[in-house]
Amino acid sequence: MPVGGLVPVATDDEAADVIVRNAKVYTQDAARPQAGAVAIRDGVVRAVGDDADIAPYLGARTRLVDALGRRVVPGLNDTHLHVIRGGLNYVLELRWDGVPSLRQALAMLRDQAARTPKGQWVRVVGGWSAEQFAERRPPTVAELNAAAPDTPVFVLHLYQSAVLNRAALKAAGFTKDTPDPKGGQIVRGRDGEPTGLLLAAPSALILYSTLAKAPTLHGADKKTSTRHFLRELNRFGLTSAIDAAGGFQNFPGDYGTVTELARDGLLSLRIAYHLFPQTAGQEIEDLTRWIEMVRPGDGDAWLRLNGAGENLTWAAADFENFAQPPPVPHRRLRGPRSRRPYACSWRNGWGFGARHVRRDHPARPRRLRKARR
Incomplete structure (x- = not known):
């Protein structure tokens, strides 16, 4: 029976697992920089070309994907990524990627704190910048305290600073007597108590080591x-x-x-x-x-x-x-x-x-x- 205008002819041993067609396939081949379809089997590209080129790889069980004219590129490689460390606690993060205003970001934080289990922290550790917000600034300690009065909150801004609410300061063990680590600064009020602002001056170790005090996942x-x-x-x-x-x-x-x-x-x-x-x-x-x-x-x-x-x-x-x-x-x-x-x-x-x-x-x-x- 024809599928998308193509007739399955390949045996199960020869058929592709997936065929993507109606695409703009970037081939990286100067002789043919763009193709319209690609056939894949066992995670390996078997054929690139037009419908006629990939038709021999269409079998009865092949999944046929219509790319609707979209671009298809080879898989990308990130040459410097902290994927192993980042994956261990990824689902604990609150992401502010693309959030247009600090007001919306704080509302997200408030909602996240409300559903965070006791003992866990709300953590925002990357993917955002104060410049993306309409307010053009990061949150203040007072704003974090108002959004999450009882749940520890850690907000990392680039690798320059972190803002902690009152609950996070307590959970991390910061007190008036906590010394500044080498290359870092605990910003203090007139009374000498930590305000909740940590600065890389210039070492970000103070930021990493504080985040490392937060509970982790298991198993x-x-x-x-x-x-x-x-x-x-x-x-x-x-x-x-x-x-x-x-x-x-x-x-x-x-x-x-x-x-x-x-x-x-x-x-x-x-x-x-x-x-x-x-x-x-x-x-x-x-x-x-x-x-x-x-x-x-x-x-x-x-x-x-x-x-x-x-x-x-x-x-x-x-x-x-x-x-x-x-x-x-x-x-x-x-x-x-x-x-x-x-x-x-x-x-x-x-x-x-x-x-x-x-x-x-x-x-x-x-x-x-x-x-x-």
């Missing part, structure tokens, strides 16, 4: 959260990503959820991941332990180890609040201590990624070659 809930996050990324065209690791992402514990999903065939995004030393001054200890546990390339097409990164040494950490100069002179990058993690990785055949490297950083090829010898 099956982490899997559900991660799958929702991956599907959201799929919705924007991503089919693969390089996970940059990062602070508060410990191996192997925080990688357990994505590893189980990969084992069960439930990942919808291919992930190449990195391992990130978590403690300044103990980078070699972390790397040595991992080198004995895993090797780059371990895994499969859906989840595999890429190497070390996004930083190998905390001495080379950059700061996200670019409005302020880093407080530590870059000469600390010249010492042997900062070179050792790179040399350790190189000697053991581990690739690495570095988020920010100065031209005078000691991790130069000639020094790495010497280290490997």
